[in-house]
Amino acid sequence: xxxxxxxxxxxxxxxxxxxxxxDIDEADLVEYLVKQDDTxxxxxxxxxxxxxxxxxxxxxxxxxKKPIVVIKSGRSKRGAIAAAxxxxxxxxxxEIFDAIMRQCGVLRAENIQQALDWCKYLSKAxxxxxxxxxxxxxxxxxxVLTTDAxxxxxxxxxxxxxxxxxxxxxxxxxxxxxxxxxxxTGEATSAEYExxxxxxxxxxxxxxxxxxxxxxxxxxxxxxxSMIRTVYEKYKKKEKPIIFSIFGGEITENVITTLSKDNVPxxxxxxxAVSCLGVSYTQFRYVQVVDGEERVPKVSIDKISTIVxxxxxxxxEFLLADEGQELLNIAGLSGPKSGIARNIKQAVEIxxxxxxxxxxxxxxxxxxHKSDVGGVLLDLDNKEEVLDAYxxxxxxxxxxxxxxxxxxxxxxxxxxxxxxxxxxxxRDKAFGPIIMFGLGGIYVEVIKDVSFRALPVSYxxxxxxxxxxxxxPLLLGVRGEPRKDIEKIIxxxxxxxxxxxxxxxxxxxxxxxxMVYEQGNGVKAVDIRVMLSESEGKN
Amino acid sequence: MKKIIFxxxxxxxxxxxxxxxxxxxxxxxxxxxxxxxxxxxxxKKRLWDYDSAVISKIFNIEESPEGMTLGFDHSKxxxxxxxxxxxxxxKSLITxxxxxxxxxxxxxxKNIMHGVTVNLDALTIAKAADAKLIVVVSGDSDDIADExxxxxxxxxxxxxxxxxxxxxxxKDVDDFKMVYEDILHKIEIKILGIIPFEAELTYPxxxxxxxxxxxxxxxxxxxxxxxxxxxxxxxxSGDAAQRLEKFKNKNKLIITSGDRSDMILAAIxxxxxxxxxxxxxxxxxxxxxxxxxxxxxxxxxHTDTHKVAKKIDQMVPLVDSTDMKKIGILEDSIxxxxxxxxxx
Numbered sequence: 010x011x012x013x014x015x016x017x018x019x020x021x022x023x024x025x026x027x028x029x030x031x032d033i034d035e036a037d038l039v040e041y042l043v044k045q046d047d048t049x050x051x052x053x054x055x056x057x058x059x060x061x062x063x064x065x066x067x068x069x070x071x072x073x074k075k076p077i078v079v080i081k082s083g084r085s086k087r088g089a090i091a092a093a094x095x096x097x098x099x100x101x102x103x104e105i106f107d108a109i110m111r112q113c114g115v116l117r118a119e120n121i122q123q124a125l126d127w128c129k130y131l132s133k134a135x136x137x138x139x140x141x142x143x144x145x146x147x148x149x150x151x152x153v154l155t156t157d158a159x160x161x162x163x164x165x166x167x168x169x170x171x172x173x174x175x176x177x178x179x180x181x182x183x184x185x186x187x188x189x190x191x192x193x194t195g196e197a198t199s200a201e202y203e204x205x206x207x208x209x210x211x212x213x214x215x216x217x218x219x220x221x222x223x224x225x226x227x228x229x230x231x232x233x234x235s236m237i238r239t240v241y242e243k244y245k246k247k248e249k250p251i252i253f254s255i256f257g258g259e260i261t262e263n264v265i266t267t268l269s270k271d272n273v274p275x276x277x278x279x280x281x282a283v284s285c286l287g288v289s290y291t292q293f294r295y296v297q298v299v300d301g302e303e304r305v306p307k308v309s310i311d312k313i314s315t316i317v318x319x320x321x322x323x324x325x326e327f328l329l330a331d332e333g334q335e336l337l338n339i340a341g342l343s344g345p346k347s348g349i350a351r352n353i354k355q356a357v358e359i360x361x362x363x364x365x366x367x368x369x370x371x372x373x374x375x376x377x378h379k380s381d382v383g384g385v386l387l388d389l390d391n392k393e394e395v396l397d398a399y400x401x402x403x404x405x406x407x408x409x410x411x412x413x414x415x416x417x418x419x420x421x422x423x424x425x426x427x428x429x430x431x432x433x434x435x436r437d438k439a440f441g442p443i444i445m446f447g448l449g450g451i452y453v454e455v456i457k458d459v460s461f462r463a464l465p466v467s468y469x470x471x472x473x474x475x476x477x478x479x480x481x482p483l484l485l486g487v488r489g490e491p492r493k494d495i496e497k498i499i500x501x502x503x504x505x506x507x508x509x510x511x512x513x514x515x516x517x518x519x520x521x522x523x524m525v526y527e528q529g530n531g532v533k534a535v536d537i538r539v540m541l542s543e544s545e546g547k548n
Numbered sequence: 549m550k551k552i553i554f555x556x557x558x559x560x561x562x563x564x565x566x567x568x569x570x571x572x573x574x575x576x577x578x579x580x581x582x583x584x585x586x587x588x589x590x591x592k593k594r595l596w597d598y599d600s601a602v603i604s605k606i607f608n609i610e611e612s613p614e615g616m617t618l619g620f621d622h623s624k625x626x627x628x629x630x631x632x633x634x635x636x637x638x639k640s641l642i643t644x645x646x647x648x649x650x651x652x653x654x655x656x657x658k659n660i661m662h663g664v665t666v667n668l669d670a671l672t673i674a675k676a677a678d679a680k681l682i683v684v685v686s687g688d689s690d691d692i693a694d695e696x697x698x699x700x701x702x703x704x705x706x707x708x709x710x711x712x713x714x715x716x717x718x719k720d721v722d723d724f725k726m727v728y729e730d731i732l733h734k735i736e737i738k739i740l741g742i743i744p745f746e747a748e749l750t751y752p753x754x755x756x757x758x759x760x761x762x763x764x765x766x767x768x769x770x771x772x773x774x775x776x777x778x779x780x781x782x783x784x785s786g787d788a789a790q791r792l793e794k795f796k797n798k799n800k801l802i803i804t805s806g807d808r809s810d811m812i813l814a815a816i817x818x819x820x821x822x823x824x825x826x827x828x829x830x831x832x833x834x835x836x837x838x839x840x841x842x843x844x845x846x847x848x849x850h851t852d853t854h855k856v857a858k859k860i861d862q863m864v865p866l867v868d869s870t871d872m873k874k875i876g877i878l879e880d881s882i883x884x885x886x887x888x889x890x891x892x
Binding site: 352353354357378381382383386388389390393394396397398399400401403404405408409 | 588590593594595619620621623624627628760762828850851
């Protein structure tokens, strides 16, 4: 690492190797380094995380002060995840790591070279003051490539075409373009190219520039180095970010090597250049965010703890259906109407009280996967069907396990169809309590369209979780469908997260499915599964 | 119209098989009731008794199997009926079924006393229906004799038209006759027949096993009617299994975990009649494709190999309405080994 950074002229304020048995971990080091003036950016190579909960808290604060880049090995390895809930099976450890690093404002690099590029750039470059980026190029194709790269790295291109035309029409040839990318064409001379960059520098609405250069007959490659150096110094003085990506023959290649050593941000490939500006913007956005005052949901943790403690004292590491329903009520979450029948007469009475159709489910400490043993029957429309369903469920459960303790049969309102989503929380081995949100339904395991966050999570961040899934447009309403009640989803995620965060004996909570209706019509937690542990915070 | 109620001293004595055999042997229009069901079949949100459904199909009975049974669970029967109206219900059912039938077979619950607390035991039904009572016994010869002696000495059959006993599934008929015929004769129990054990009747179909295990059929749906003659637990490697003679039998059922690719592939290649994949583990897609191509049923279950093997071992091989071979054996057994036809 020392050799590599020396070749690239990257200054190291510290290089620290932490052995597995050291009592100083990543969180301690980040806390220390963030206070050191001679450390401009921090690069971490991580193989595994021990005290993730503390690391998350430290990183959230540290990244507001200095950029932190991380490389983690083991991307392809699936975590050893217990399949007790979907929350565990829907993502590998790497997906969770990735999501949580983003949540903390940490920049995750794909490889060592990218990490070094980012660190070098972020250590020297000015922070952007706004989101208007302009691409200035003398080659059309490379301009389009850069536009693609900007989309990949979430860079917003300045798109006021009239304004850009006003700025750049004087320096653009007839068949060039003043739309972003500003295409000066291969006809552009060195002076015209430099002038265009001067225009962008002086303009107050342009916040960052991606300067692309292709070696042409119109520009003397021998003067390229001094031109770039001069432009860069001017930008540096005005604290406006500029990154170069240049293409050409031997002279151009030598220019890249030389300027790069002198810490001028010049790259061979546009994607490398754009990725640097991209992480700079990621950092910029993270620092801008203010979460505001957090809402504390009106949820009685004491009452939930009472339910949890009772289940544990019964020797159970999960809540029964009626206990789960009670938890939903305490949490202020809406579930279907239901009741537990201890005999067939009660089953009919509850069903008649709720109104048909109903669903019937076995309640048994000995049967966790109710559907798999024929312990759930749906769409029961009348008394006769309830009577038959009751006998069938009892029979099926006895066939599955003759000595199963059957605590009753839950009779539940069959909720009307809606958009199914899943909310899950669990205690991750590395990061402690985490929360998951995703699209539900029968394809949940295949599509795996989910987002994760480490707890505690702000209300603003919870909203981002919902927006982050690929299926978010379904919630907004597609092809004339009405928008779904997104606020109620956010509220449910927030409350589930709050419970998991504050009830250390709960290891897993899963609301699946959460039926989402049109905006204003709310959500319904059709089923809730809660797993427990005797020891606090155990995963 | 003749009315006969069949009961047994123990469950799984073979009452349904005897009714099927007798029905076939007499060639008359028959009706059937099983007031207290015990073999649940949940279809289209309603509950039927498996035996009622099979007999309905075999004898083209118009009455829906759903209406042949009053309930399957004491709590339901207690909820629906009291001591008096359950008898009335039985009588009205008999009246409904009796029209246009020559003989009505009533099958009791799993044994003679089952349902006594809800007035649905065999003797109560026999009195209510004014039906002839036939008791079916099976099992170990000594046990049969003990049970019959006890039954005769300690059961009051006053007011009941007790026709006699059918001794079913006897492993050695000659030995049974030699040891027990005189004893039974002395206690004045009329033996209506001694039916020898028939191994063929004990082989279940893949469909039945799939239903009983509530398995998910992954492939080979069209081959579910095949009969299982051998059950093989694939706990060893595929190579080791292929060296065993038992593994070479064509009518074998393999039980193995879904991740035992070597075992599953070896089984498919030896033309087994089905493979039960335990632990809810699906094999690789190429293995499923191969099984589909060769029409080998793959049945996915949640339970582990040990529990599946145990369940299959305890499974009662019920008759399928399409299994003409077994139905033929039952008919022949009644004709050749009993005098039941003479009662008709």
